[in-house]
Amino acid sequence: MTPLRIGHVGPPPHPSFAATVAQDPLLERVEIPLDAPLEAQLEALASCDAYYCMAARDELPPPLHVHDALLARLPRLLMAASYGAGYDALDPAACTRAAVVLVNQAGGNARGVAEHAVAMMLACLKRIPESHARMRAGTARDRTDQMGRELSGRTVGLVGCGHIGTLVSAMLRAAFGCRILACDPALDAAALAARGAGKVVLEELLERSDVVSLHCPLAPDTRGMLGAAEFARMRPGAVFVTTARGSIHDEAALLAALDSGHLAGAGLDVWQLEPPPPDHPLLHHPKVVASQHIAGVTQESRSNITRIAALAFSDLAAGRLPPRIVNPDALPAFEARWRARLSR
Structure with missing residues (x-):
């Protein structure tokens, strides 16, 4: 042949x-x-x-x-x-x-991406990007002013619970005792329960989660799925993480939610343009931990x-x-x- x-x-x-x-x-x-x-x-x-x-x-x-x-x-x-x-x-x-x-x-590459997502959650909750920025600028003084929060026991919402979301759920439950909510139209409540997650619609997930992490593909029905209204629906002080694809979330709307103080931090591995331009405001935001689509590059x-x-x-x-x-x-x-x- x-x-x-x-x-x-x-x-x-x-x-x-x-x-x-x-x-x-x-x-x-x-x-x-x-x-x-x-x-x-x-x-x-x-x-x-x-x-x-x-x-x-x-x-x-x-x-x-x-x-x-x-x-x-x-x-x-x-x-x-x-x-x-x-x-x-x-x-x-x-x-x-x-x-x-x-x-x-x-x-x-599910394990590599899942580890990266959890690392970004920890970095944002512990305010590591902010502390790093203050130390580099020579403005680090009062450590209490940089007080963070622990991941343990928090509610994490997964938008998509396929290969990667399933591993994220397992890691968060085993190591941190987190409660997991998931929004995934391809999976029913029983399938999500087997993955350790409670099935909810997107609106409920945003309202109840301390951390929202994206694990869905970029498709016509997910492009622009998270904009100003969705970020406003998230809990005050919540953290947003994405290791999925750029263009699922609106970058300008996310910046506004961070600038207003409504969101406490964001972990961004994917961008609308990759790599983003060096003057991109999210790259320079003290509440953002950023990487160049490397979650699965291990x-x-x-x-x-x-x-x-x-x-x-x-x-x-x-x-x-x-x-x-x-x-x-x-x-x-x-x-x-x-x-x-x-x-x-």
Whole structure:
């Protein structure tokens, strides 16, 4: 059988991808230089059966995002796989129209992201960003004026309780005895109870939580989900944390809620533009702890997500449906194309 050709632009996120691909004789890897001319990149991708695509939209030139225009140039393509759990640079509807399956790596970096979210909760409640800023400015005087709060026993609201939210719930309950509320339309009350969370609607979650942490994907129904009205509904003195995706929350509205004193702090790993400009006011706010979308950028997470991505390509090459298909509506048309390739 002809090997399945996998194209990726630039090096993969971890050497584990190349090592895993090399173990399968049915796979062939095509690395396309990130700085190559666009037409050369498109020509190389057109020779591939699969595209291993960067997940962070601002790291990849828009013409290489998986959308209708690109897919029209890639008639051979059967599968597009995101580098991570998110797929901001890949359009599921466009993939479905092209009879291309879209696969993500959901769960592969869950522990790294969950740890980061909990770390941000602790940093905000303990007022570590504020103390750091005062010490750097030479204005640190009265320690009592920097008095923080403990995470133990608090109510934490999780917006989304999938792979990452489930781990956050487990960590917070085991280590801190927290009460967990969750808003997730994909899970009923029994499923959330099994994950240690009480099911509530978003409005109730905002009103009852000491900490609100986002763990949902960026999708049409979540874009702009948290704005001025939602931040105003949160408890005075609450903390907001997001390791999900930028554009789910309104950055200007969050800044206003922090400036007014209504919110006590924010932990931000994701941004509308990544990285944010250096003069972004949230980066310089004393109540904000910020990071550059690195929650899942750990040695362990990167090794895992690249390995499971390579194994998904192996499934496709061997005639098996890969796991974690984002657009199952594509399957009927995709399977006809897939069988045609397997018969060659």
